[in-house]
Amino acid sequence: MSAERLRVDLGGRAYDILVGAGVLASAGMEIAALKRGRRVFIVSDDNVARLHLAALTRALDAVGLTHVASVLPPGEATKSFGLLEQLIGQMLDANLDRNDLVVALGGGVIGDLAGFAAGIVKRGVDYIQIPTTLLAQVDSSVGGKTAIDMPQGKNLVGLFHQPCLVVADTQVLDTLPAREMRAGYAEILKYGLISDANFAQWAAAHAHAIMSEAGPARTRAVVDSCRMKARVVEADEREAGQRALLNLGHTFAHAIEACAGYSGKVLHGEAVAAGCCLAFDLSEQLKLCPGGTAARVRGWFSAAGLPTRFADLPEMGATEDDLVELMKQDKKASGGKLTLVLARGIGQAFVERHVDEVPVRALLRVALRRP
Numbered sequence: 594m595s596a597e598r599l600r601v602d603l604g605g606r607a608y609d610i611l612v613g614a615g616v617l618a619s620a621g622m623e624i625a626a627l628k629r630g631r632r633v634f635i636v637s638d639d640n641v642a643r644l645h646l647a648a649l650t651r652a653l654d655a656v657g658l659t660h661v662a663s664v665l666p667p668g669e670a671t672k673s674f675g676l677l678e679q680l681i682g683q684m685l686d687a688n689l690d691r692n693d694l695v696v697a698l699g700g701g702v703i704g705d706l707a708g709f710a711a712g713i714v715k716r717g718v719d720y721i722q723i724p725t726t727l728l729a730q731v732d733s734s735v736g737g738k739t740a741i742d743m744p745q746g747k748n749l750v751g752l753f754h755q756p757c758l759v760v761a762d763t764q765v766l767d768t769l770p771a772r773e774m775r776a777g778y779a780e781i782l783k784y785g786l787i788s789d790a791n792f793a794q795w796a797a798a799h800a801h802a803i804m805s806e807a808g809p810a811r812t813r814a815v816v817d818s819c820r821m822k823a824r825v826v827e828a829d830e831r832e833a834g835q836r837a838l839l840n841l842g843h844t845f846a847h848a849i850e851a852c853a854g855y856s857g858k859v860l861h862g863e864a865v866a867a868g869c870c871l872a873f874d875l876s877e878q879l880k881l882c883p884g885g886t887a888a889r890v891r892g893w894f895s896a897a898g899l900p901t902r903f904a905d906l907p908e909m910g911a912t913e914d915d916l917v918e919l920m921k922q923d924k925k926a927s928g929g930k931l932t933l934v935l936a937r938g939i940g941q942a943f944v945e946r947h948v949d950e951v952p953v954r955a956l957l958r959v960a961l962r963r964p
Contacts, residue, residue, distance in 0.1 A: 597816050601735065601823045603830060606755045610735060610819050614764040614807045617645065620723060621652035627757055628658075628694045628719070634684055635662040636707035637698040638671065641725050644768050649698055649723065661687050669855040671702050672741040674750075680710045684718075694719050694757075700726035700773075701733035701861065705751070708739035712754030722759045726769060727777025727804075728862050730761040731784075731818035736826045736836075742855055746922040747847040753831055761815055764807040774804040775898050776862025781814050782893060783869060784821045787841050790940030792817060797893040804897070837925055837944045841934040842868030848919035852911035859906055866899035867906060875956050876935040886938060904963050913957045917950065 596613030611623065624633065633653055637646055642664045653660050663683045665671050684695075695718055697707035704722050711720035722734035740751025766774065778800060785793025796803070802810035822839065829836035845868035846861065853859040873887035891901045900906050917931075925932040931948040 610759040612761045617762040621656040625656040632693045633660040638667040640667045641699040696721045698723045701729045722756045732780040776860040779862035779866040787942040800897045844923045845871045848916045852909040866894040870901045
């Protein structure tokens with residue numbers, strides 16, 4: 594088994610990211626090295642537990658770690674106060690204490706919910722991320738953002754709580770539906786669009802290999818994405834500045850997801866793909882980046898099978914006003930003004946604060962027209 598280990602250097606909160614095919618089998622040894630003799634509280638969902646929970650528990654049993662599991666419903670709707678309360682109640686019923694460890698085994702929903710619960714139960718318990726989707730491996734499992742959704746928008750209630758280890762097994766991704774792989778790929782391409790044009794071109798050229806097999810291309814995509822995110826998180830852990838760049842396309846995307854009711858009709862990565870295209874459309878219309886840039890970006894996402902226009906998404910009944918009001922609820926917004934990540938070119942993203950609402954509305958008005 595070949596694996597790569599990265600370090601997220603946050604001083605006393607530093608942690609490793611272990612990436613490779615088959616590394617789930619070594620999770621027990623990795624966890625025991627952190628918390629030898631302590632109990633493990635596993636959080637997963639029905640789909641992931643059916644496929645991967647037994648492998649994790651075997652790894653824990655092999656090193657003598659006792660464990661209990663909470664298996665929750667799958668889907669974005671699980672990121673709610675109701676399920677958070679249920680999960681915390683299960684942790685307390687299990688007599689979880691501050692020397693024990695929570696393990697999030699699942700995609701971004703489970704990682705966000707389990708990390709949030711770990712951050713607030715008994716004023717904070719350590720936790721580990723074992724992401725089982727491509728999107729979670731390259732994005733949400735790294736950086737310590739945890740949250741639940743509200744009717745007013747996505748991820749509006751939460752906290753920063755860094756994991757103490759991330760174990761990203763690229764082989765478990767072979768069990769994912771193709772749609773989930775495409776959604777994860779959107780976040781990979783996003784990293785290149787933000788700050789590395791060469792990586793964007795490489796990711797576009799290797800999209801099929803990344804999504805189809807647990808080989809070198811997939812490992813490189815996960816490792817390089819995690820490395821880029823780790824460097825940004827190290828420089829700006831709590832998103833006071835540079836880290837907001839990681840949200841390229843996300844202000845549009847979160848509004849799209851909210852309009853879809855977090856129902857699964859639109860996956861996060863699908864919304865991100867459409868959102869990135871909108872961000873480049875706006876950048877081009879504001880003459881911030883060269884003409885043709887948005888079409889190139891749209892072509893890369895489209896070639897990977899991702900939606901790039903509202904016409905590619907399910908009908909949500911969203912209006913221009915709906916989307917703008919949701920965008921104003923975004924965590925980066927200030928004083929009721931929009932903050933967006935825009936671009937001067939591929940790999941040249943920047944944060945623009947107090948964005949004029951007029952061109953945004955004009956863009957959305959045209960974008961919402963269906964053939």
